[in-house]
Amino acid sequence: MNNYQLGLIMNSCISVIEVVSVFIITSLAGMFSLGQAAFMTISAYLTFVLAKMLHLPIILTAAIGLGMSGLCAYIIAVPTLRLRKDYFTLITMGFGEMMASIVVMLEKYTKGSIGFSSIPKVKSIFWIIVATTIAVIFFAWQLKRSRFGRMCIALKTDETAAKSFGIDVYHLKIKVYVIASCISGLAGILYGLKNRVITPDGFSWNLSAEMQIFLFFGGTNSLTGAVISAFGLKLLPEMLRNLTLFGVNMQEYRTVIYCLLILLVINFRPEGMLGDKEMSPSRMVRAMKRRLKREKS
Amino acid sequence: MEKCDNKNLILSCKDLCMNFGGVKAVDNLNMDVPEGITIGIIGPNGAGKTTIYNVFSRIYKQTSGTVSFNGQCVDAMDQVSVARMGLARTFQNIRLFAGLSVLDNVKVSLDYAGKYTIAEAVFHLPRRRKEERRIADKAKETLKLLNLDSYSDKMAISLPYGLQKMVEIARALVTEPKLLMLDEPAAGLNPEEVLQLVDFLKEIKNLYPGLSILVIEHRMDLVMNLCDYIYVQNFGETIAKGTPSEIQTNPTVLAAYLGEEDNE
Numbered sequence A: 001m002n003n004y005q006l007g008l009i010m011n012s013c014i015s016v017i018e019v020v021s022v023f024i025i026t027s028l029a030g031m032f033s034l035g036q037a038a039f040m041t042i043s044a045y046l047t048f049v050l051a052k053m054l055h056l057p058i059i060l061t062a063a064i065g066l067g068m069s070g071l072c073a074y075i076i077a078v079p080t081l082r083l084r085k086d087y088f089t090l091i092t093m094g095f096g097e098m099m100a101s102i103v104v105m106l107e108k109y110t111k112g113s114i115g116f117s118s119i120p121k122v123k124s125i126f127w128i129i130v131a132t133t134i135a136v137i138f139f140a141w142q143l144k145r146s147r148f149g150r151m152c153i154a155l156k157t158d159e160t161a162a163k164s165f166g167i168d169v170y171h172l173k174i175k176v177y178v179i180a181s182c183i184s185g186l187a188g189i190l191y192g193l194k195n196r197v198i199t200p201d202g203f204s205w206n207l208s209a210e211m212q213i214f215l216f217f218g219g220t221n222s223l224t225g226a227v228i229s230a231f232g233l234k235l236l237p238e239m240l241r242n243l244t245l246f247g248v249n250m251q252e253y254r255t256v257i258y259c260l261l262i263l264l265v266i267n268f269r270p271e272g273m274l275g276d277k278e279m280s281p282s283r284m285v286r287a288m289k290r291r292l293k294r295e296k297s
Numbered sequence B: 001m002e003k004c005d006n007k008n009l010i011l012s013c014k015d016l017c018m019n020f021g022g023v024k025a026v027d028n029l030n031m032d033v034p035e036g037i038t039i040g041i042i043g044p045n046g047a048g049k050t051t052i053y054n055v056f057s058r059i060y061k062q063t064s065g066t067v068s069f070n071g072q073c074v075d076a077m078d079q080v081s082v083a084r085m086g087l088a089r090t091f092q093n094i095r096l097f098a099g100l101s102v103l104d105n106v107k108v109s110l111d112y113a114g115k116y117t118i119a120e121a122v123f124h125l126p127r128r129r130k131e132e133r134r135i136a137d138k139a140k141e142t143l144k145l146l147n148l149d150s151y152s153d154k155m156a157i158s159l160p161y162g163l164q165k166m167v168e169i170a171r172a173l174v175t176e177p178k179l180l181m182l183d184e185p186a187a188g189l190n191p192e193e194v195l196q197l198v199d200f201l202k203e204i205k206n207l208y209p210g211l212s213i214l215v216i217e218h219r220m221d222l223v224m225n226l227c228d229y230i231y232v233q234n235f236g237e238t239i240a241k242g243t244p245s246e247i248q249t250n251p252t253v254l255a256a257y258l259g260e261e262d263n264e
C-alpha cells in the first residue's frame, strides 16, 4: 500500500475512535453531545504544545491532555446532567465553540488559526493508530456487555424505572461521559500525530456533527454498525475524488452526500443500518446457515 | 424526624398527604404493611392509588406526613436509596427496558450492586467474569423459579403483554425485596391471562413467604382472592379498610364503589 492509502486508513481509524466515543455517550447512555470535537482540541493542543514548551516526552503530555479532557467533561457534566436533556446538548455545543475560540485567543502558544505544527514524527504511527482503534473498540464492546452497559441501556429507555432498580442514573451518566470524552481526546492526539499539524478548524462543530451522522447511519444501538459506518463514510469522499459533477470535484459535495444518506436512512431504516443488532462472526454464520437451509427447501 | 420502631412493619405511613396544586391526590393516609402480608388498594380512577406508590418509592416528596420503610424514616431519601433498601415496584403501564433481552432486563436489577468497577469491565478482568457469572446465575434462577426461563433470550418488549407483566414482576423480585408494589398488574390482560396472573402471584406468595405485597387493582375477584387486607380509596381518602369479607359487606364501599361497578 502506498502512503496515500495508509493515510486514508488512518483517517478512517481516527474517525472510528471518534464515533465510538459518541456511541458510548448517545447509544449507551442516551445523552446527545454536539461538542465532542472540543475534547479532541483540548487533548491534542495540550499534548503537543506542552511537549514543545516544556520539552517533555509526548507520552507524558498525552496523559496530561487526556486527564484534562476528562476533567473538563466532569465539570460540564456535574451541573448540566441534573437539568433537562436538551440543556446538556446546548452546553456541549457551546463548549465546542468556546474551545475553538480559546485556541485562537492563545495564539502565542497555539499559533492560532494558522495551526500548530511543531509535532514530532512518531515511528510506526500507522500501527499505533490501528492498534489503538482496535483497543478502543474492544473497550467499548466490553463496556456494552458489562453491568455498566446494561444499566446505561436501561436508563436510556426509562430513567425513572432505572432509578427504581437502584441505578444511580446521575453518577453513572457522569462516569460514562468522562470516559467517552477521554476517548474523544485520544482521537485528537492521534489526529495530530498523523497530520503533524492541528488547527482549530480541524476540530470544528462540523466534526462533532459528522460523528453523530456516522453514528446514526450505522445504527442507533449497534457498536459494529457505528464502527463500519465511521470507517466507510470517512472513506467515501476520498473514493469520489476523481469524479466531478457540474465541473466541481465530487469531494466538495461531501456534506450534501452525508445529508442525502441520512435522509435515506431516516426514511427507510430509521434505526440506522444495523439498528440494535451487532454483527459477530457467530451471528453471521448462523444467518448464512439459515439462508442455505431456506435455499435448499 | 419521627422515629418508627415497629419491627414487624415493613412499611408504614402516618397522616400522609400529597397535593398537586389544588388536587388532594392523597389525603391523610395511614397505612401499615406488616411482613409477609398482601394488601390490596382499590378505588376508582383518579383516587390517588398510583400517587401513593410514587410517594412510597420517593418519585414524589409528600406534602405532609411521614413514611417509614423497614423501620427507617425515608422522608429525606431518594428513589435510588429506597430501591436499594428493598422496595421494588412495577408501573401501571409496562416499563420494561427496550433494547435488552428478558434475561438482561432481570440482570439490570442486580447490576447496581455488582462488585466490579468500570476499569475491570473494559479490561475484562477476572472479578468481572466472576461477578457476571453470579449475576447471570441469579437472574436465571429467578426466571426458572417463575417458569419464565424459556423466554430468557427473547427481547423483552417483543413478548405478549401478559408475559411482559410477568417479566416485570420477575425483574422486581430478583433482588429479593422486602416489599413488592404492583400497580394494576391485571390491566389490559385478557381473561385467560388474568387467571394465569393470579396463579403466578399465588405462586410468588408461596415462594417468597416473607415478602410483603401491595397490589393496586380494579378487579374485585383478583383482590378478594389474593389479599389479606384491603384499603378502599376514593378522592385520596381511605373510605374503608378491612379483610376481604369485611370489605365485601361494608355498606360505604358497596355504595361508593362496588355499586358503581355493578351499573357498568
Ligand SMILES: Nc1ncnc2c1ncn2[C@@H]1O[C@H](COP(=O)(O)OP(=O)(O)O)[C@@H](O)[C@H]1O
Pocket (backbone or CB within 6 Å): B020, B023, B024, B025, B043, B044, B045, B046, B047, B048, B049, B050, B051, B052
Ligand atoms: N404528577 C402529577 N401532577 C399533577 N397531578 C397529578 C400528578 N400525578 C397524579 N396527579 C393527580 O392526582 C390524582 C390521582 O392520580 P393517580 O394517583 O394516578 O390515581 P389512580 O392511580 O388512583 O388512578 C389525579 O387527579 C391526577 O390527575
Ligand SMILES: [Mg+2]
Pocket (backbone or CB within 6 Å): B049, B050, B051, B092
Ligand atoms: Mg393509577
